[in-house]
Every structure is written in C-alpha cells, then in structure tokens.
Amino acid sequence: MNNKIQIHFLGAAGTVTGSKHLISAFGKNILIDCGLFQGLKELRLLNWKPLAFPAKKIDVVLLTHGHLDHTGYLPRLVKEGFSGAIIGTSPTLQIAEIILKDSAKIQEEDAIRANKHHYSIHSPALPLYNLDDVEKTLPFFQGASLNEWTNIDENIRYRFRYNGHILGATFIELQVGKKTLVFSGDIGRINDPLLFPPEKPEKADILFIEATYGNRIHPSRTAQDTLGEVINNCISRKGTIIIPSFSVERTQLLMYLFWQLKKTGRIPRIPIYMDSPMGRNVLEVFHKNTEWHKLSLDECAEMCDEIKRVKSVDETFALAENTEPKIIIAGSGMAAGGRVLTYFTKYLGDRNATILLVGFQAEGTRGRALLEGAKEIKLYGKYFKVNAHVENIEGLSGHADQNELISWLSNIKQSPENIFIVHAEKEGAEALRLKINDIYQWQVDIPRLNDTLEIELN
Template identity: 45%
Template sequence: MQLHFLGAADTVTGSRHAVDLAGRRILLDCGLFQGFKTYRERNWAPLPLPADSIDAVVLSHAHLDHSGWLPVLMQQGFRGPVIASPATCALAEVLLLDSAHLQEEDARRANRGGWSRHRPAKPLYTVQQARKALQLLKPLAPGRTAKVGGVQVELKPAGHLLGASSVRLQAGGASLVFSGDLGRGDDLLMPPPQPQLEADVLLIESTYGNRLHPLQDVQARLGEIIRTVVRRGGSVLLPSFAVGRAQALLLVLQRLRQSGEVPEDLPIVLDSPMARTATTLYQRHGRLLRVPPREVANLTDGVTLIETPQESLALMRSRWPKVIISASGMATGGRVLGHLKNMLPNPRHHIVFPGFQVAGTRGAQLVAGAASVKMFGEYVAVKAEVTHLEGFSGHADADGLLAWLRQFHQPPERTFVVHGEPEAADALRMRIQDELDWRVTVPEQGARIDV
C-alpha cells in the first residue's frame, strides 16, 4: 500500500489523500484549500499525479474542503466514480453549485471593480463544470459495500454533518481507515460517530487536536447576547456554514423562543438560499438526526427566508433589531459580506461566529480582534462586538478524538495525523503516542509513503 498526501497534510483544509492498493488508486476526499492565499493558490495547481490514473474518489462528507475540488479534478482528466453516502451526494450538489456560482460572481465583481491582478479574473470552475462533476456521484449507503477493482469500500456514520462518514478500504487482507471529520458526542443535530474497530493503516483528522470544547451552554450564551443587543437597539449577525451550522442555529433559536429566553416576536432571518435548500434536505433525511421529528419539521417556523439579492439589500437597510443567519461561515464569500460591511462599523451590533475559523479567513481575523477587515476591495472598520462561540463546533475535540481511537481492538500498524493546523496535529500525535503507545506520524504535504 502506498499513500500520497496531497492536501490537509500541513493545514486543516484541502483534504486529498491518494491510496494505491491492490493495483487501484483511490483518492480519499477532493477538497478545496481555504484560508491563507498561499493555500488557496494550491487550488490552481495541477494534481502531482495524473488525474486519469485515479480509479475512484471516496468522499467522507460534503463540506467544500473535502469535496469542492471535484470539478477541477474532472477538468484535469478524472472520469471515475465518486463514492459517497446518499446524504453526502445530496448536499454535495447544493454546495458545489453554490461554490461555482460564487466563484463566477466573484470573478465578475473583480472584473467590474478592477481589483484583481489577473486580466480578466476567472473562476476556478463554472456552474456548468460543477454540474458535469456531479454526474460522477455514486451513492453508497452505510453498511453496504462498493468495489473498485479488488478494493472493497465501506462507509460508517461519523457524526459531524448530515451524511458524514469514516471510510474503510480493504483488499487482499490489508485495510485502511480514514476518519474523515469526526463529530462530537453531544452534537446538537448529529448522533455520535460510530466506531471503526480495526485497521492496518489509519488516517485520523486533528482539527481540534490541541483543544477541548469550552464547558459552555451555547444556547444560554446566545440568548444572553441577543437580549443585550436588542435592548440597545442593535442586531445580531451569525455568519454560518449553510449546511449543518445554519440548521443547528435555527434549532437553538427556536428553542430560545419557545422557552421565552428571547422575545417571541423577535425577527429571525435566514439570508442564504443554500441554507434554505440544505434545511429542506436535513428535514428529508431527518431519520439520520438525533433531533425529535417535530423539531426538525419546525426549524423555519416564523423565520423570514430571504431569496433574492434585492431582498437581501432591503434587509440591510432595515433598522429594526433582528437576528440574521447568513453564509459563509468564515466570511470568505457570500451574502454575509454585505451584512458585515453594513454592521461592522456600528457598535450597537454584535457579530457572533458559531464555530471553527480557519487561519487566514476574515472570520479568523475578526475573532482575533482585527481593527479592520478587507472586503470588496476596501477596508471596513470593526466597531461592532465580535464573539466566537466555539461550542457550536461540529468537530470532536481532542478528548473526543482519543475516545474514538480507543475503540480500536488493536493498534493500527501505522497511524497518520492529518487535517489539522501544525500545532493541533502535533499535539494529537503526542497524545496518541503517549497515551495509546501507537506508531504515529504527521505527514508533510506531498509526502509519498509506502506502508
């Protein structure tokens, strides 16, 4: 077996791991690099191996840092199947089409504004190219297996996000497990990740490898913030991932209303067509959630759903106190940028980031206390309050990752720590080595390792 680490090896983004096994080459995840420009520029580089040499892609889940590079891989010659859970296939369609649309729009805006160094600015891929890539998706239900030549592929629910899975590859008596992104045991929406019990080789994510989730009641804290802001005549903006996080926020806001912790008539606005579509998918796949069916069905009751750009602009002009959920979650694009530009200079408002912020994103800059942030070619002063509610994260923390690992019946022969910032990855490596006494490595970007 040979591993080639093509992404998420020195950072928490751009998940791509090539596995050569039993004469087949399988790419685990095909994600976009996000965050710092030096990482984003990797999205434009050709894969270090021929795309047409890849027999199949297996997606752990639909987040763009795991699925968002598929259209580029197809442009470079890949034509094989893309295996994923049914819910991941459904969400990937929403996310990839939205990603392509945003890239097209960003290129048009840059060309109109003249702030791109490229003439003309071009999208990484188009909506048409995303649609072609989506035709390669092949649903695989958890508990069933697919074959890529002599390699057997199996998925197990991993929590974290609707449809998210850990991946098991097996051939000729050798096995590899890829954790994907693991969820937490007390997630608002998703059940705990199911265990993988044995593997010769293990790839484990480390997003929260050096951190524990705060012992904080996020519902109570969000309710406190909303009440304070409403009293001073301001509004609360929740930059949110449209898939997963937006639905968790809707659930918490509905519970705050029902408990009387926030005014029942307080306007709650969802300004993200993609989040609206994703909420429908969460309701359609409600059996995969840990939430009672009634609550799933009522996620958008009494919520104003914004569709058109004109409605979004009208919302920005409204001065009535309200709670706005808008994408994207790390303020890297989308309608939330317009709301940030409108609200950041006003100290009455409060911006709440509910979850992990990748280094180099506007969200990371804001939660770190930036005095200004650049958007639409200009710098915007930060006068509004900014809070980071990490308790909304859908990732297992360091203790959660160790708990999942302890369920293996015996140590894997080799364990590789991926998908984490360098400090997080090395902290998890040390805990695995010291507490479990496993042979463990943090691979470098581009490393090719025989096992």
C-alpha cells in the first residue's frame, strides 16, 4: 500500500454537512475535519452510526475550522476509540471547545424536553453526546501555527493557511510523498468587513474544494444597505426583528454592521440584543486573537457597548414577552435549536415581526423551510403558523460565491490530477463543476458519501 493514497469520503459528499475526509498512506490514517451531519433527518441519523472506518485506527485529525459541521463529531470519535491528536489553529480550537460544549448542552436539554413531553419515538430520548464526553475530548486538542510545515512522519507533512470564513479558519496543505493534497475547508469572502481575504493555493495535485455557494453569485448591493432597509421597514410597522444567527463570526459581523448603521444614523437607536451564550464566548476569542481580524481592541469594545448581551434563560423569556420594537440576534443560524426557538414561539405568528435569515440554510432545517415559504413550523412537538415577514440577506454569508471560488483557484500553476467537489448540495456541486471545466478546462469529480478510491503515488 506504500505506493498508493486511499481516500475515504466519510462526510460532506453529496451534502453540505458532516465534513470528514480520511487519507490513508504510508501506514498512516489522517482525518481532515470531523463534522456533524445536520439538516435532513436521514442525514442526522448518520451521526448515530459508527464511522465507516475504525476510529481507533485514525492517527490524527486536522481541523480546517471550528464550525459544528467540521468539528461536531469529535466527541463521538473519541467514544469510538480515537486517541490521537486533534490539531488546528489556536482560534479554531478555542471556538471548537465553545461549540462542542454548547452542542452537548443543547442535546442534553432537548433530550430532557423530549422525555418530559413525550414527543420522541425513543424511550428514553438520549443526547448524541454530553458535556462529559466533550471534556474527555479536549485533552486531545493540539494547537498549530499558520504557514509552518509539520511532519507526521518522514513521508507526510502538513501546514495551515489563512482562509477567512471565520476566526481561525484555514485551508490545509498535506504533502504525501511527492503529492500535494489541498483541502479548501470553507473559503471566506474577498471583501469581508471583519476578516482578511483568503490566501490561495499555488499547487494542488489532489484538490478538495467546497461548493456551498457553487451555483450562486452574492448580490452586488452591500449587505449593510440591505440590512438597513429591512430593519427600517420592520421598525415602521413597530415590529421586532428576530435574526437566527451563527454564533461564530456571523453574530460578530452583525454586531459590527449594526454598530456602523447606528453610528451613521441609518437606523434608529432601538435596542439590539445578542442572545447567544456561545456568541458571547466567541466575542472573547475575538478579543484574544486580534491578529486574525481587522478590528482593534478599542473598536471591539465600542461595538460591544452598542449591543445588550442576554445572560440568562429568564432574561430570554422576559425579552420574548416584551412588545417593544427591538432587534434580537440569537442562535442558532439555521434555527435547528438554541434560544432563537423561544423567540419563534412568540414572533412567528406576529404579522409585524420580521424573521431575518443571514446565512446558508441546509436542507431539512427550519431556516430552509422558512426560506422556501413554509406556512407553519414545528417547535417542541407543536406547529406554529408563520405570519411574520421572512427576509433573507445572502450578502452576509461567510462563504465564497461561485466567482470567488473560481478566483481562489487562480494561482494554481498546473492542472490538478484530481479535483473533488465536496461540502455542497447537488445543484451547487454541478454548477461549480461546469464552471471549473469551462474556465480552467480541468476535469472534476463529485464524490458520494462513503466512496473510497485509490490514487497512485508515483
């Protein structure tokens, strides 16, 4: 086997979530990302199945960034017998710890609620993992610097390179023998208000590229302009704006944009709340890692002064009952769980309210259902009518669009031997495949879940 690389597509193949790509070569098994499946029930059920490759045989996990769909399976991996290093940049590991603890807490609370109200088919309902499982995972975390090659053995080495998207996010270059494998992770925006532009790879013999927005072009109008218009329209109705938001980077970006809109008088000075324990913790990561983003410590402090941070569940319930116009940013971004659901129970039926979607909504999530015009949404075992205005701002996405993905490839000098489109729904993957072939004349494959293939090293 020393003359071959074996690739196992264990996640994010044919879907956006559950990123896991296993590389086997020279007697080593390296897992790139270890994400949770989200969205459709048939995908979520995959989280409960043992990995298609023995966890105890995996030597190391390399993380592109801290999002749940790239790190959320780690506690299960450890439960299945993994005992190697879990390696990422310092901000990635800080964010992963926050996200995993939050995920475990939500799962525990959901299981308790399901058992209490008997709306689960399982008796008893159990969490996928709990806080104790997360605590057993954290000792395997090992930090890595940007742009430094690190050896796994004499034949394999890796390095992390800045990729925008969220704080700490990278793409990974993995040299196996004489071949260079590049894993894009999630590629950020060229003109992100908070983060620097992504770096670009110069060489890729084997390339794994995401295509979350492979069939879309972000609008030319600035997100700040659209955001201001949506807010003012809702306030004119004396309504409340509920924003399901990803707690990592998206919440901080919204805080920044609201701060700027207020500062320039483009929206009235109504109260703005951030109700996400995880979002509060991620703000601390921003404060600790100023070299990773554009804001100074003073700007961070001034921005935070404009936003009221909700600290307790009691405050959440009280705020939900408050009838005054306001803006509430709450987790989670696809409305899959978290405190935003409490606000949904009060405001989905309010004709003056606005539900504002600000990021990608995966298939099978409540956010996707709202985006597609659902007339009712199921919460806590009950159905709630949707009378509120539903708005979507694509320009706030932390994902590169089709043009930015094509640009990200522009520094690669020689045609890659193999290109695999991952982290995409069918339409996005196929659109990017055709575009890459048209622009670069490169052949591209779209793998399916649990596909395995071998590539000669020579």
